[in-house]
Amino acid sequence: MxxxxxxxxxxxxxxxxxxxxxxxxxxxxxxxxxxxxxxxxxxxxxxxxxxxxxxxxxxxxxxxxxxxxxxxxxxxxxxxxxxxxxxxxxxxxxxxxxxxxxxxxxxxxTSDQHPWFQEARDPNSDKHDWYVWSETDDKYEDVRIIFTDTEESNWTWDAKAQKYYWHRFFSHQPDLNFDxxxxxxxxxxxxxxxxxxxxxxxxxxxxxxxxxxxxxxxxxxxxxxxxxxxxxxxxxxxxxxxxxxxxxxxxxxxxxxxxxxxxxxxxxxxxxxxxxxxxxxxxxxxxxxxxxxxxxxxxxxxxxxxxxxxxxxxxxxxxxxxxxxxxxxxxxxxxxxxxxxxxxxxxxxxxxxxxxxxxxxxxxxxxxxxxxxxxxxxxxxxxxxxxxxxxxxxxxxxxxxxxxxxxxxxxxxxxxxxxxxxxxxxxxxxxxxxxxxxxxxxxxxxxxxxxxxxxxxIALRQQHKQVFGRGTLELLPVENPSILAFVRQHEDTSILVCANLSRYAQPVELPSHSAFADAVPVELFGQSPFPAFEDESSYTITVGPHGFYWFKLVSQDELDRRALADPEPATASHSNSNLPVFSVQEGLQNVLIPTMARGRHPERFAAELPEFLQCQRWYGSKGQSIDDVEVEDALRLDTDPVVYLSIIRVHHGDTSELFTLPLSTLPGKEGDALLEEHPDAGVIWLNTDAQEEHLLVYDASVTDGFWSTLYRWWRNDERGRSLQGVYEARQTSSLDTAVDPGTIRLFSGEQSNSSAVVDDASFVKLYRRLEEGVHPEQELLAHLTEHEFSFTPRLHGTIDFHDHDRTYTLGIVQEALDLDTDGWTYALQSARRFLERVAQTPLPEDAAQPPFLGPTHALQPPVWMENVAPELLSVAEVLGVRTAEMHRVLAKGTTDALHPVDAPSDLGSVLRRSIWDEAKATRDLLDDHDAPESLDDDVSWNVLLRHLTALSDHTASCQHIRLHGDYHLGQILRADGEFYILDFEGEPARSLDERRRPNNALRDVAGMLRSMEYAVFSAWKRYDGDDPYAADWVHTLLRWLNVTFLDAYADTAEDDAFLLPRESRYLYLWAYLVEKALYEVRYEINNRPSWAWLPLRGLHRLLDAAPEAESAFQNGTTADDHEASSFSGSR
CATH class of the missing domain: 3.20.20.80 (Glycosidases)
Incomplete structure (x- = not known):
């Protein structure tokens, strides 16, 4: 105001x-x-x-x-x-x-219970004359009775005063004596x-x-x-x-x-x-x-x-x-x-x-x-x-x-x-x-x-408050009795009002008026100009049944200046932005909600989104060109400030994807300040009739206010209807925290979604990419919570969108943990300390090494390795145990969606074909993007194919269970000295159906092994110094980390039906590692091209290690029978 x-x-x-x-x-x-x-x-x-x-x-x-x-x-x-x-x-x-x-x-x-009246009932009281009394009830007989349906007289007898008291209203409301x-x-x-x-x-x-x-x-x-x-x-x-x-x-x-x-x-x-x-x-x-x-x-x-x-x-x-x-x-x-x-x-x-x-x-x-x-x-x-x-x-x-x-x-x-x-x-x-x-x-x-x-x-009246609140009113003598027409004027502003009191459409011929001279009537609700008045002549319009018009009378010159027709978006003059400016009547709803928009603003707003999306970390399709973007739907969560949760559809050729995009607005200087801190968050500027300053439309997830609004909306179990469906919040467990949040901590950086911690108690996650169906994270967290698995946060609730018979999970709320650090950071720091300890030092001459894959019950990590990498070896052992414990709980599912299933008899053939298809897709992507590091030639791909053939004739004997699906160190939190498992979404690039499908537990194992390699390689690449021995130490460490993890995992899950027998376990693990590395290559090219070198190097290592895994399978032996051998040929 x-x-x-x-x-x-x-x-x-x-x-x-x-x-x-x-x-x-x-x-x-x-x-x-x-x-x-x-x-x-x-x-x-x-x-x-x-x-x-x-x-x-x-x-x-x-x-x-x-x-x-x-x-x-x-x-x-x-x-x-x-x-x-x-x-x-x-x-x-x-x-x-x-x-x-x-x-x-x-x-x-007053009331007859007021102390004044109670005191006044005593004829000797000082307050007796504060009320109107009479010895009789025949005084003021000319005064009407107001409540004729309840009162017979304006006088009522008071036994204590022994007088009548006067009341114009009910008998329990005695009148004060203003004489x-x-x-x-x-x-x-x-x-x-x-x-x-x-x-x-x-x-x-x-x-x-x-x-x-x-x-x-x-x-x-x-x-x-x-x-x-x-x-x-x-x-x-x-x-x-x-x-x-x-x-x-x-x-x-x-x-x-x-x-x-x-x-x-x-x-x-x-x-x-x-x-x-x-x-x-x-x-x-x-x-x-x-x-x-x-x-x-x-x-x-x-x-x-x-x-x-x-x-x-x-x-x-x-x-x-x-x-x-x-x-x-x-x-x-x-x-x-x-x-x-x-x-x-x-x-x-x-x-x-x-x-x-x-x-x-x-x-x-x-x-x-x-x-x-x-x-x-x-x-x-x-x-x-x-x-x-x-x-x-x-x-x-x-x-x-x-x-x-x-x-x-x-x-x-x-x-x-x-x-x-x-x-x-x-x-x-x-x-x-x-x-x-x-x-x-x-x-x-x-x-x-x-x-x-x-x-x-109300907004229109307030925009013209001078003329409506303080202006004159002149009735127009129109002939049609069903039409009420008048002119409101204040200084140079005139507004014509025409109202049809009839249930039928009515014509009205407006007489000439001084306010009409050279004027164009512009209808205020839609800002639509009507034909101009002609000098000294009447003006005829038709008003619909019980319809009305508010016309602002403007000159043609003013109309031209205002450019009422939709202009092409201008460019904001703000110092931190070259974003386009849209002129709208009210605000964000005029570009998001089709029924509240004028002209082509929704289409023009959508046309600005491709450039915006390419700058967003959570947008996972940067490798594909965007043909078109549409705003599918939007729901307003709050009005002060305005917050919308919108759903956009991004088209790529014959396919499309849905994403959530929370939007809010900030006025001029506040918008500039936000862009200083979050330069990629802005979408457009709005120029509205109701605001003197431009309004920045921005991705609301970068501010605390949005998360407060979303959390409050969820805590209140809100349910909102939009043009396309229903948005619904649901709590699955009760909370002791306040509905109105206090502190907000935003999570930023390398995420495919957006999230925040509220009051250090609740972790709120908004999924960016949407797919139809129940979200795997919602299912798995609910199951793990129900079975009291201690090493993952409990699920508190969900936010869903129901579009007719389709359901989309928009977000979840889960328990927030007292974070020390995440697993990735902890492993990266530990790897850096490892490199510092072994700097410029050769491996011991008798440095025995385990095979690339397989348990080594006969070989524990030597003392010299435990001395230089105690933290990493401890992480590998603990995570091996936790991973197996998680899989054992997931194997307890009883519903159709969670129940274990027998692995297909032709699992080896299916896996071989799947990996080869992914290899071809990866090779094509590398060629298209001129990757910074690629396989040398087709010979490498042929080597891969040759080793995959060993899978074809093998019959797997195990059960498939629901998996974490995107298992890596970034999904691990270290809190109070313990490690917790998070983010059960699955791989973002895979469809929801794929992510919800039971699969081999070794896929999760492969994910964590690849992640540990990521951490060690990343630390090595950032390690400052020319160390001729570093490569040998790094590759030796990776072998011991693999073995330590696999030993711990197998010891915990050895008797469970989801674990493959030893004789085939390592060949399949190698295949799943290759599959994961191929996925990583494609993911990095689409999202972080500068990181593609890392999974490509890992793919080389796996091809070099293929003979070990193949040999273990063909000979039907376990890795215990292999003699330790030195690692050679690693990249």
Whole structure:
């Protein structure tokens, strides 16, 4: 909100007021009653709605016989809502958001439980004269009874006082005696108390009834007007201008106007605002009669208020739709049309909310709101009307329109977690307005909802607040009685409003007007220019059934300057960015949501994504050219700041892939600062009508705010509907941490996904590449958690997207570990220490070495190797044991997806063909990318093929189980001296079906052995120095690491059905190592081309070692029978 709203003394002219009941809004402590803590929690929702002023219904100490209008203490908050400190916190937070606050001051009467009245019942008390007493009940006989359906008299006998006391409302609400100067002074003190608390305005409830005089109606008496003016003068003397009084004077216009007062200079001396009660029922009457006459007649009668005064205008509120200011005939008509069922009639009015009053007809609801927001005055929205809440006729009095706010389809409509019987009032839980049908959550996620319409309507009014809040209103004399047409003008700005009250399309011929001269009407919602007006001639348009237009009248020159047609994206002038600029009306939704976009912005936004994607570490298809990108879907997770979770489809030739892309916005300088830190995170800049600065659209995953939003969304078990499907959060285990996160730690660097740690307790992972089906990590973590495997984090929950009959896992939440370091870093550091220890030192002359593959029960690592590589050998042994333990738990699966299966009898042939196909694909990729290091010639590939033939005739005898699937040191965490296994996604380049398929356990073993080689080679490459002995040490170390790992693994899993027999184990392991190395080559070329040398070197080593593995198989011997031999020919 602009800062001038909190400093402008005429702020109330620009106010968009939201009326709410603290008790009905949100229950933060789950005792069944709404409270100020709950209201604070929901301020972001109100901020996003666009309202800038909150009007709170009574919240003071009260016995609640009249919903708080029976005050028992003017200086205390009703405990169920909190206390004064809670109220002060709310005031501070509202002001921080640029919002003003109006509260209730019930001047006329108190509760009969108020200490003042209890004391006043004693005729000898000093306070006896604070109330109006009489020996008889025949005084003021000319005064009407307001609640004719419950009260027979305005007098009630008090046995203790032995007198009658006066009450204009219910008998439990005795009227104060304003003829007593002590009462007038005390009520002034009450007013000062709340203004001192920071309140911006007070609604003077029942203000017309302060004084009583014989022979009069005792309403709107001169004494009342004088006291109001006395209050105004006292307020301005104490606070200066800006504190507002809002009169609740349910009177005819001529009786309400005096409350404003008017000085000689035309400014007000009484209240600054008053409710325009008479205009409300006539607007509904005009709509039903499809004739503007009842409305415009009353509109003319409410003119003539002081220049600085303002009407508060509304469609519905917490009371009945009053029919006091209509004729008897009109009252009967309104009852028959809007309340044919007597249950909806109360006192002299109709107790219905807006949406059921208009029979849920969306076009009529939009029309009535559009008229309201374009009239002269400050509009008031009654809580829940923005989402179309209904009412409950079975609740007594006016409680049927005061039911709890409906936040979600969950228990009690999301209002409270208290048991149903403890709620102060039941939410609407049946029929078309039940909370599982009408609620904020569903409305927020439906871009076509009434809520979104109201946000746009409010935003448009605020963009033109000067003309709507302070401009003149001139009715146009059009012939068609079904059309309401008028011009709003302020200085050089003119807006034409045309509204069709008929259920049928209607033509309207607009007469010539000075505002139309040389003007082009531009429809504000779509920014579409209509044909220009012609000089001195009428202008004809057609308005659809219950339709309306807001036209801004602009010159042709201005239209040309604004370039309303979609421009080609400009380039941002920001110092850190050459990103394109898109001009949109509201914000990010205009480029993400097709139904909220204008022109080709979604297509143009998508056209910017290929360049953006090529810079992202998580984008795993850099080796393929991008033909096209589409935004498949998007869901808004939050509005302050706006956060969307979008799904994009990337096309490569005949194939395509889905990716998640979280997006948010930041204004100019903040956007520049983000780009300084994350130069590849920006996508585009937005130039919006609502913001003075450009907005940067960026990948939200680089900021803490996104992870806080996503975590909160998950913790609340949110469920959001988009254009294409449903997004659903699900918790699988309970957490003790707060719903609102405190600390966020982002994980960056070499990841295929995005992740963060929340409050050091939860690890949140967002999958970037999406595929249909249950994600393997979700399945495996759930299984390992269920079987209490101690060396992997527990699964806490998931986030899924359901598109009709398809499901995609978007992310998971799991236990966060107290990280010391990851396995890769630990191994790399250990390898560097190893190289430092052996620097410039030859291997011992008697350095026996184990074979490249196979256990060596006869040979333990020699002392000299343990002395130089203790950390790495320890890692290899521990991980060998942990890997086998993990496989043993995974082999316990009982569901179809997790149950072990027998290995195919032709496993060797299948594996040979698969590896050869991968070899050909790898060779083609190397040729296409001119790799920095490649195999020398086709001879090497032929050697590979020749050694693979040994697999063809072998029958495997083992079971296949679900695997980790992408097993390497980077998936290991070291915490508290122990190693934990993470990331059960499988290899990102493989399809989801492949990753979920049971396979040979040696694939995981091969992955870890390859990773250890990665770590040692990486350390060697970075090792500074020309050491002639380093190569021998490195290759010897790798052999001992292999043997140590395999020994530990086999000792743990030797008797399990998933482990191949010894006589075939090592040939298959060699094949899986080759398969893994081929995959690594392709992965590195597509993602990190500068790393491709490492798996290529490993592939050379494997080809050199092939005879060892083949020999072990052909001879049917174990590696125990092999004599140690020196390593030769290694690259």
């Amino acid at each position: 602009p800062n001038d709203f909190l400093s402008d003394p005429l702020w109330y002219k620009d106010a968009v007021i939201y009326e709410l009941h603290v008790r009905s809004f949100y229950d933060a402590n789950n005792d069944g009653f709404g409270d100020f803590a709950g209201l604070c929690e929901k301020l972001p929702y109100l901020d996003a709605l666009g309202v800038n002023t909150l009007w709170l219904l009574p919240f003071l100490e009260s016995p609640l016989k009249d919903d708080g209008y029976d005050t028992a203490d003017y200086f205390k908050v009703l405990p169920i809502h909190g206390d004064l400190s809670d109220f002060q916190k709310f005031m501070d937070e509202a002001h921080d958001r640029g919002m003003r606050v109006i509260t209730e001051l019930v001047l006329n009467h 007593n100067p002590e009462v007038r002074a005390k009520m002034k003190e009450v007013m000062f108390f709340w203004f001192d608390m920071g309140v911006d305005g007070l609604r003077l409830d029942a203000v017309p009834y302060l004084y009583e005089r014989e022979g009069t109606s005792s309403e709107n008496l001169p004494e009342t007007i004088d006291y109001v003016k006395e209050l105004r003068a006292a307020i301005e003397e104490r606070y200066g201008p800006g504190k507002v009084m809002l009169a609740e004077a349910n009177q005819w216009p001529e009786d309400t106007l005096p409350y404003f007062g008017e000085d000689n200079d035309g400014t007000s001396t009484g209240v600054q605002m008053a409710f325009n009660f008479p205009i409300m029922p006539r607007l509904f009457m005009a709509l039903r009669r499809e004739n503007r006459r009842p409305f415009v007649e009353m509109l003319e009668r409410t003119r003539g208020i002081p220049e600085d005064a303002q009407w508060a205008i509304f469609l519905r509120n917490h009371d009945e739709l009053t029919l006091e200011m209509v004729t008897d005939e009109e009252r009967d008509y309104m009852y028959n049309e809007y309340a044919a069922d007597d249950r909806f009639r109360i006192n002299v009015g109709i107790r219905r909310r807006l949406t059921p009053l208009l029979e849920g007809e969306r076009k009529r609801i939009e029309l009535m709101n559009a008229i309201l927001f374009s009239l002269k005055g400050s509009p008031v929205i009654y809580y829940g009307d923005e989402i179309g809440m209904g009412d409950d006729p079975f609740l007594g009095d006016r409680n049927g329109v005061r039911t709890p706010m409906q936040w979600s389809p969950d228990k009690n409509g999301g209002f409270s977690r208290a048991p149903h019987h403890k709620l102060f009032m039941p939410p609407i839980n049946r029929g078309e307005y039940a909370f599982d049908v009408v609620n904020v959550e569903d409305a927020n996620n439906d871009p076509h909802s009434l809520l979104h319409f109201m946000r746009r309507l």
